[in-house]
Amino acid sequence: MKFSCEKNVILEAVGNVIRVIPAKASTPVLEGILIEIKDNVLCMTGSDTEMSVQTTISVESDESKTFIVNAKTFNEMLGKLENGTVEFEIDEKGILHMVCGVIQYDLPTREAELYPTVPFVEKSKTLKFRKKMLHSMLKQTLFSVAQIETRPILKGVLFDICGNELYIVTTDTFRLSLRNEEFENTFGEDFSFVVPGKAINELVRIMNTDDEEVRLGLASTHAVFEFENTVITTRLLSGEFLKYKTIIPKTFKTEVVLKTEELKRTFERASVLINEKMRTPVRVNFEFDTVMTCCKTPEGSNFYDEIKAVIQGENIEIGLNNKQITDVLSVIETEEITMSLNSPVSSVCIKPVGKENALYIVSPMRLKVN
């Protein structure tokens, strides 16, 4: 059985599916890529227990064939070939021969029967989004997905659809990210679902940001994202997500407008004094027209910086988590942000200035009395 295609085409397809495949699995089959060839179309699948990524490319083939190859070795072999057409042949022993010019690699394959089946998802709802829009919404919220297992639902990204508005929400209980955009809700009803952060991570990595569409099919337990030649199937997380609307403060005593980059640089400077083990709070004073930032360690190191800002309302001092702030400031694309505060023990609200489509909440940290 023979097939052939351009090296760069098949290498890109492998790049799409390989990240989801575990490097060390309980059986070698799960470290493999499933390759299905039929009617000059090659479909490759990479999966773990939660999700799968499928990509199809055109090949020239003389018959149908389905087999498994080790993902890591196949990827490395293809990467070392010259650019050009690669001729593939599977012999009667199940060895895949790859020839490109005088270079030849042989790689044993495995029986496709051993591969876990990708669930067939009977879609009860279908939605369409602009890739560019969805990509930006997910990229700007993904960072605050919970990393630990205490509340599994928070390891996911909430898609909350209200009328023609899509709300994307993530939270690890210490902070919350919210992005919203208008879209055409063809289903006509309000509903919500939670997609595992890992699947969203792969979606953001693989999906380009052109103006084409990504189609989302939904069943009770699974979601399917489709765009161009790629299909990402993932199980949904079940359980109740945080009731995020109730925790967003409505009124504030202090509102501060700041240059995004200036504030980010200040917090990056403070980071020299902060390590993972001892997460010292950054002490921030909002006074008249100045934001004063300082940080000190028990060893006697100290940091002080100040930047100009437009501050409306009461002066306030608050302790903030350095990483939580830089994470937010790294995804905001506007030149200025608004920080809205109520008290040293209340959450802080950060929004891009000039856009009403994002909101970030971070918790304060307790400050020691000076």
Next chain:
Amino acid sequence: MKFSCEKNVILEAVGNVIRVIPAKASTPVLEGILIEIKDNVLCMTGSDTEMSVQTTISVESDESKTFIVNAKTFNEMLGKLENGTVEFEIDEKGILHMVCGVIQYDLPTREAELYPTVPFVEKSKTLKFRKKMLHSMLKQTLFSVAQIETRPILKGVLFDICGNELYIVTTDTFRLSLRNEEFENTFGEDFSFVVPGKAINELVRIMNTDDEEVRLGLASTHAVFEFENTVITTRLLSGEFLKYKTIIPKTFKTEVVLKTEELKRTFERASVLINEKMRTPVRVNFEFDTVMTCCKTPEGSNFYDEIKAVIQGENIEIGLNNKQITDVLSVIETEEITMSLNSPVSSVCIKPVGKENALYIVSPMRLKVN
């Protein structure tokens, strides 16, 4: 006590000394940089038990002062400052205040008395080399310094001076690298010494490759390299180095001329099938005008490639260590190399074509009968 200098000047000086300082030492003093300020000159020293690096820069200062700062924190703080002049001040509590614009960092210092003294080296011999020449000689041999402790002398780089010729030699017993160049032996006698690989590593990293001189001062137990504003002091390794001249084969049954890059790419392709745990030999066949390379794993993977070459003498098949070959081919700068062979169990000799100043020896690997 106050001093000031440009941020980039002091940051570059810290970059010179920091790599030699252990990240985790038995006492905090050894994780520090020694800073000595006198007559508007700042000298900083980083050291471990074997070697030290000293760099001097001009500063503006109002009095003399010697102190220790934590290398990592000092480096990070300086790195986060804006470009421009930094004002430093040490207060009566020994806190170093750094001010650059509105940004301020404070860092506790330690007493300089606790710092180990850099040995004063009474130089019995002094030599001068072109930096460019010495840099190229060391860079092209450093990779084969022994990494393990079985013969400590082989963890060093041999400087062997015969008349007006300098030979630089490194070996880990499985392979040997030799570079030689003419220079002016002002001392007038033949002699040799072995410098620890770690010190040479730092020398190659810090020393630029312009046409200026590097001065080498030698005592019985130490060597001192001096260039521009930097001094590297290292103890020498004692013991007998390998008698390298006796192990270089003089005659060969097969001489092969090959394109350096082509051969390197072939061995890199073979590397897909080779891992550190199971170092499979690369089987190389030199036949008439073709070099055929193949490699197979017990799991059934296979690699085959061939390149054209000019082969004089007997056809030969030999097993080679993939990494040993790519290491050599990575440092050779000529377009072509000569591989000289005698038998499947004899060492292989690799030389750049058109230059008589380098020679590399690699051991063969035993091949299983096909």
